[in-house]
Amino acid sequence: MRLLIDVGNTALKAALCQQGEIKPCDVSALPWRKINELVYASVGKNEQLNGLLAQASAFQVPCFEAKVTKQLSNLSCAYQQFSNLGIDRWLGLIAAFQLWPQQDCIVIDTGTATTIDVLTAQGQHLGGWILPGLDLMTRSLTQNTQRVFDDANTPFANELGVNTPNGLKNGALVATLGAVEQAKLHLTNKKPQLIFAGGYGALLKAQFLDAIYDPQLVMKGLNYWYELSKN
Numbered sequence: 001m002r003l004l005i006d007v008g009n010t011a012l013k014a015a016l017c018q019q020g021e022i023k024p025c026d027v028s029a030l031p032w033r034k035i036n037e038l039v040y041a042s043v044g045k046n047e048q049l050n051g052l053l054a055q056a057s058a059f060q061v062p063c064f065e066a067k068v069t070k071q072l073s074n075l076s077c078a079y080q081q082f083s084n085l086g087i088d089r090w091l092g093l094i095a096a097f098q099l100w101p102q103q104d105c106i107v108i109d110t111g112t113a114t115t116i117d118v119l120t121a122q123g124q125h126l127g128g129w130i131l132p133g134l135d136l137m138t139r140s141l142t143q144n145t146q147r148v149f150d151d152a153n154t155p156f157a158n159e160l161g162v163n164t165p166n167g168l169k170n171g172a173l174v175a176t177l178g179a180v181e182q183a184k185l186h187l188t189n190k191k192p193q194l195i196f197a198g199g200y201g202a203l204l205k206a207q208f209l210d211a212i213y214d215p216q217l218v219m220k221g222l223n224y225w226y227e228l229s230k231n
């Protein structure tokens with residue numbers, strides 16, 4: 001059994017992989033005796049991760065950290081300084097390339113930040129953008145203005161705002177949707193596969209026809225990274 005750990009800036013996510021099946025799990029009750037290896041990716045320092053690595057070594061479970069490389073199988077990274085690319089973005093690209101081969105893809109991962117990455121059918125990562133996540137956008141305004149306020153019960157909607165919380169939330173949503181539309185312009189294929197992941201992935205996916213929401217995209221990418229890298 002393989003333990004997969006994805007550390008973002010907001011949350012640490014864990015999953016157990018057995019016979020290719022990836023299931024989210026709770027790190028407070030791990031079957032350590034059944035875990036053969038721990039594979040992890042982290043975009044920043046994390047005390048909880050350090051605790052898990054310490055437990056792994058206590059149970060003699062080998063640990064492997066995923067890193068960005070310029071090339072991985074036929075996938076190539078757009079960044080010259082490839083180690084500066086967020087590992088979560090690289091893992092999302094690996095998963096997209098494995099799951100939608102020969103297809104132009106746009107990978108949108110909404111977490112603390114919303115990242116957008118453009119990938120050609122040939123495995124060429126063209127690059128992408130880093131936006132504040134939806135909550136970061138709304139919080140930055142409510143915390144830095146006197147009269148913009150939010151309302152927890154107001155949904156994000158792709159509509160004109162007719163009150164302050166609407167204007168705030170819908171603005172964050174349409175700014176993000178607009179960036180996805182802009183990403184499409186960088187592909188000659190007008191119907192790329194849109195793949196959403198992360199906290200607001202389902203919300204964003206619902207705004208597009210034929211888009212995919214895969215909450216386990218980064219975890220699948222982490223698993224593929226390990227399979228592709230260990231050989």
Ligand SMILES: CC(C)(COP(=O)(O)O)[C@@H](O)C(=O)NCCC(=O)O
Binds near residue numbers: 010043086089
């Ligand atoms: C942009 C990110 C913070 C997103 O991470 P997350 O929202 O999952 O915490 C992460 O991909 C990152 O640290 N990127 C490094 C800079 C770059 O990708 O160019």
Ligand SMILES: [K+]
Binds near residue numbers: 088109110111112198
């Ligand atoms: K993330």
